[in-house]
Amino acid sequence: MAEPIAPESATDDTAVSRWFGSAFGQLHPQLQTLHRRGGTLHGPLTIRFGRGLVGVFGRRLARKLGIPTDGTVHRLQVGIHHLDGRLHWDRRFDDGARFASTFRPYGRWPDGGWIEETGAITLRLQVDVVDGGWQWRCIGARLGRWPLPLWLLPRTHAGKRIEAGDYRFDVSIALPLLGEVLGYGGLLQLADDGDQ
Structure with a gap:
């Protein structure tokens, strides 16, 4: 029986530090x-949810992502x-289901980016470093094998x-002309080992 693969050790460079290279020091x-x-x-x-029909869309999207809708x-x-x-990011809201994402790097910062794979949706993301923080910027998406045009995608700000x-986390998903939906x-x- 094969032993499970351990996460990369604290002494190793990680996918993130290798991707940033010397610019890794720009992060806090x-x-x-x-x-x-x-x-x-x-x-x-x-x-947060938008009002009216935009809020209905936001709550449907939240349900699909395992985010509480109240x-x-x-x-x-x-x-x-x-x-x-x-x-790898494993998210859990309250005691709900786990929502996992895997990010695969391509190229190097600042021109390279990350491919986020979450179920059938694949996002192509770039990173901006703002005041030591990390901001994702979506530059493409696919649903299965089908590319989605950027004008069709909701505008996402996450970082x-x-x-x-x-650690301040902020995520906002908005539709053109309609504003924030979710x-x-x-x-x-940061949890101590005993808190996890």
């Missing part, structure tokens, strides 16, 4: 540590680790930064 030191050693972030966050304060847990040259020693954000803390 806490984000550098998180992306070298991995860890679990947890804490409260607020979920638009109140909830708890988020995000496990971040590296394995086989990829970045993390350090704020007063905690968003969530909050300050998360």
Whole structure:
């Protein structure tokens, strides 16, 4: 029986540090540590929905992503680790189902990017470093084998930064002319090994 593959060790370079190269130092030191050693972030966050039909669409999208649909304060847990040259995020809202994403790097920063694979949806993402924080920028998407035109995609703003020693996560999904359909954000803390 084969032994399970362990996440890349804290002393190794990870997919993130290799992809950034010398620009890795532009990230806040806490984000550098998180992306070298991995860890679990947890804490409260607020979920937002648009009004009217936009909100109905946002709640349907939330259900598909395992996000609570009541638009109140909830708890988020995000496990971040590296394995086989990829970045892995495992999200869980409250005690709900796990929502996993795998990010595969291509090229190098600033011109390269990441391919996020989540079920049938594949996103092509680039990264902007803003004040030591990490901002995702979607530059393409596929549904199965079919490419989706960018004008058809919702506008997504997602990122993390350090704020007063905690990890500020913000995600916003908006439709052109209609505004935000779904968003969530909050300050998360790095869990001690005993908290996980």
